[in-house]
Amino acid sequence: MDKIILNGNDLTRHQVIDVAFNNAKVAIDTSKISKSLDYITKKVKEKKIIYGVTTGFGSNSDKLIETKDTVDLQLNLLRSHACGVGNNFSKEIVRAIMVIRLNTLLRGNSGVQKSTVDQLAFLLNNDIHPVIPEQGSVGASGDLCPLSHMALPLIGEGEVEYNGKEYTTADFLETKEAKKIGFKKVTLSYKEGLALNNGTTVMTAVGTIALHKAEQLLKVCTLSSALIFESLCARKNSFAYEPIHKVRNHSGQIEIAQWLTKLLNGSKLINISQKQILTKLINTKQIPDEILSEIEKINSVEAEDEQIQVPGLAIDKMKAAGKSDLANMLTFAKKKWKPQDSYSIRCLPQVFGASKKAIDHVISVVDNELNASVDNPLIFADDDKVVSGGNFHGQPIALVMDYLKLALAEMGNITERQINKMVDTNTNDCMESFLIYGTGLNNGLMIPQYAAAGIVSENKVLVHPASADSIPTCENTEDHVSMGTIAARQAVQIAENVEKITAIAIMTGFYAISMRLEQFATMKMESSPDKTLAPATLDFYNAVKESNKEFANANFLKTDRYLSPEIKSIHAKFGEFAKVADKYLK
Known part of the structure; x- marks a missing residue:
């Protein structure tokens, strides 16, 4: 080297x-x-x-x-x-x-x-x-x-x-x-x-480490979100329709929308319409005739964007006939009548985009400080001067480290909301509670969401600006100080906390996409990851699968297990996941 x-x-x-x-x-x-x-x-x-x-x-x-x-x-x-x-x-x-x-x-x-x-x-x-x-x-x-x-x-x-x-x-x-x-x-x-x-060397060094983590984390968080988008068959226009981002003209928002578009390019799951789901259900040949005729009647209706509200009667009949899988898919179709996704999905370009611009600003300040004269006094031999000044004062780094803390914490906030959405059967578009079969006997991903929520709460304490404080020192000669090193240390701590939240989100997304594809398999719909996922998320899915041998076990959605090692194994692969993102975000 x-x-x-x-x-x-x-x-x-x-x-x-x-x-x-x-x-x-x-x-x-x-x-x-x-x-x-x-x-x-x-x-x-x-x-x-x-x-x-x-x-x-x-x-x-x-x-x-x-x-x-x-x-x-x-x-x-x-x-x-x-x-x-x-x-x-x-x-x-x-x-x-x-x-x-x-x-x-x-x-x-x-x-x-x-x-x-x-x-x-x-x-x-x-x-x-x-x-x-x-x-x-x-x-x-x-x-x-x-x-x-x-x-x-x-x-x-x-x-x-x-x-x-x-x-x-x-x-x-x-x-x-x-x-x-x-x-x-x-x-x-x-x-x-x-x-x-x-x-300011220590705060700059710690801040550089925090930035490294933040840049990597933004990519991995976006990749994790893309897999969750696919598990929900999310609507495409919120990120892929360029004019909606251009009319606001925030560059960070535009960049994250472009990232999502690249990561989800080629997905067969994104933007699935209600009409597509109903057509696939009709083609399964598993639906009782009296219910089939009702679905065919609904499906024949012409409507803008192929969105038709499925009446609850068909769902109730399906459940009464003991066809719970079909009932779930019909409920999924009903939910697709809604024209928009929840904020944790639809607003990701806006939220992550704001964090990206914050990170970009922090980069500009830290890059400058890496090549700065910051002690005191400073010597200017050509001018025959030794000047006592304040280049040692850490305020430039302190302020941007506090800004970075907030940008990272918000990434953690919305990522935890995605986790919560995915483990709630009322919001995960008809997947099982806590993403496990046999709920009641099994608890699935109930408590990982608690863990993520606890970490988010911890970040809300750490995100308080350290630079808002100043305690005079040295007999009041040094009567204003920056607390910049505290801010930088907290930025690293928050980054590491958001890594843990994201590791839980990745595990959640892996469970969710696996369960969604199992649902499709039951309906004799295309369910192979190779043929449904986008190339980027397929690479990511396979990398996650390789991170833990349990994920290769077909029963991982059916029985409770010791989950902490799985979260740690995912966390340990962040560098590899970032390389997957880089491959598609060039």
């Missing part, structure tokens, strides 16, 4: 994901860093007053530091600020933090040594990961606390994880592994503590 070249200017979120999840290696272009290092070194020797270099930090900025103590100042900064608590960030998030910070330092505004960035790249490329607690950042001055944990191993302190085992850095330096690969600590220069720990 080719190394990813970092130069401070063109790091992409896809490269961050490659480093985080695939252990991609990096090479660094250090051509821009020497000028700012030389400049800050010169100013220190001239005894210039520079915040955080020759002064204390925060409310201590009025206290001058002697030149002989400037390196200790940077060491003390990292040691004192590394006070995080709670669970540790995952290895993937830590790797994202490391690569983004490296890229930021290479922009040439931070005053770092080549040896320092070389060593940070060395840790990353050799899978030596700083141990970083999740809690401790208020999002300004950037992510001081977690970034200090990231930086400590560079000076031989803090903790690291290597090959799944945690060590103090001091202990790890004494191991054979560390000596073999050449891990050595560095000596910091005048501004390097601030360069390493001041900025």
